[in-house]
Amino acid sequence: MLSYLANPQRFMGFSAWAAPLFAVLAFVLFAVGLPWALFYSPADYQQGETVRIMYVHVPAAWWAMGVYAFMGGASFVGLVWRHVLADIAARAAAPVGAVFAGVCLVTGSLWGAPTWGTWWEWDGRLTSMLALFIIYLGYLALWSAVEDEEKAARLAAILCLVGLINLPIIKFSVDWWSTLHQPASIMRSGGSAIDPSMMGPLLTMAGAFLALFGALTLYNMRAAIFRRRVEAAELRGAGA
Amino acid sequence: MTFRRDLALMWGGGGVLAPLGFFLGATMLVPLAMGPERALLQSAGPPLVWIAAALAVLATLERLFQADLEDGSLEQTLLSRAPLEALVLAKGLALWCAVGLPLALAGAPAAIALQAPVERIGVIVVSLGLGMAAFIGVGLVGAAVTAGVKRGGVLIALIVLPFFAPPIIFGSAVAAGEQVGAALAILTGCALAALALGPIAAAAALRLQAE
Numbered sequence: 406m407l408s409y410l411a412n413p414q415r416f417m418g419f420s421a422w423a424a425p426l427f428a429v430l431a432f433v434l435f436a437v438g439l440p441w442a443l444f445y446s447p448a449d450y451q452q453g454e455t456v457r458i459m460y461v462h463v464p465a466a467w468w469a470m471g472v473y474a475f476m477g478g479a480s481f482v483g484l485v486w487r488h489v490l491a492d493i494a495a496r497a498a499a500p501v502g503a504v505f506a507g508v509c510l511v512t513g514s515l516w517g518a519p520t521w522g523t524w525w526e527w528d529g530r531l532t533s534m535l536a537l538f539i540i541y542l543g544y545l546a547l548w549s550a551v552e553d554e555e556k557a558a559r560l561a562a563i564l565c566l567v568g569l570i571n572l573p574i575i576k577f578s579v580d581w582w583s584t585l586h587q588p589a590s591i592m593r594s595g596g597s598a599i600d601p602s603m604m605g606p607l608l609t610m611a612g613a614f615l616a617l618f619g620a621l622t623l624y625n626m627r628a629a630i631f632r633r634r635v636e637a638a639e640l641r642g643a644g645a
Numbered sequence: 646m647t648f649r650r651d652l653a654l655m656w657g658g659g660g661v662l663a664p665l666g667f668f669l670g671a672t673m674l675v676p677l678a679m680g681p682e683r684a685l686l687q688s689a690g691p692p693l694v695w696i697a698a699a700l701a702v703l704a705t706l707e708r709l710f711q712a713d714l715e716d717g718s719l720e721q722t723l724l725s726r727a728p729l730e731a732l733v734l735a736k737g738l739a740l741w742c743a744v745g746l747p748l749a750l751a752g753a754p755a756a757i758a759l760q761a762p763v764e765r766i767g768v769i770v771v772s773l774g775l776g777m778a779a780f781i782g783v784g785l786v787g788a789a790v791t792a793g794v795k796r797g798g799v800l801i802a803l804i805v806l807p808f809f810a811p812p813i814i815f816g817s818a819v820a821a822g823e824q825v826g827a828a829l830a831i832l833t834g835c836a837l838a839a840l841a842l843g844p845i846a847a848a849a850a851l852r853l854q855a856e
Binding site: 536539542546547564567568 | 786790791793794797804807808842846849853854856
């Protein structure tokens, strides 16, 4: 599958229908998931209505990390096999991941104010998520600071791989420093601790975020490829 | 050889005094900003020594590889048979000797001035020395990926600062006197990991820069 799509021509053919498909899928999942999460799911017995923030916060947090892992994989492929599509994929995913990380931080803060009684606490999970957000910004800044696009891709890929070290720190921060942020309740040993009635909207929202990521990344990649083609055509025109 | 050349260049060019002066200046601003109350300084002052030291190291990173890239000595190094990783490590060690060690030693008067208990000064200096090594190991990567960027100072800071977090956390724990032994052990781990992995990533980036 991946090696089939490694050809830019075939990738353009595939993404021409896959990008809108993901966009429609994201729209449908949000159309189902948002009302389900915000109106038709039960309120929590402790958190009350504020639990609904979780349906945005948790998927954003998952995919902020998931997108970074995706970028790490793409960066590795770009560095080792020098494949231009992998470079483009990593770059295209970065702004989406940065926004997810930002959404995660903001919604977490909004949730923390009424439930924890504080907007922000310097605990391990919050701090390492903030670090991930800053790493995203640094990655984007490095990419735009280096003029030669191919060099920028390689250098940013090295930075991305170094930054991978932060992902396990985020994941296990709640176990290492048990301060304020609650430990994992879904992917943990001993099975999920979350009520099944909340699992449905949560997974729907997670699917919606993933489809949104797929659509935005594919559109970003197509835009980057079109731009490169235009630049190449201009160069040919100037040379003739 | 790189080690001795770089060390000589850093010592000779006044490269030692500038970060030291920066460090002391930043430390001086702390009591001016917080007010000179002893109790407040005692709890908040020593960790702030770490902030000042981290920023002082950061300021030295921008030019670390740029000069070598501009005058072509980086290409020369690539042609030699010595592995680039070892040469980058040598550069990092030279930076530690020229900037990291003096900063760690300057941390003693700075911490005393900020009302740290005198019996704790020894561990603070040791922890600063370890922390400097960790900062430099990470900083090598930041300096290498931005070597081709004009005025990359702010960019280096943005890239490197999130990776400064672990040494700062455990360094401040030492400065505040909490679980000193464990914190020192983790700091040593940070320093060794940064010095082992940093040169590999930095060398990969430098090979690209020279292309």
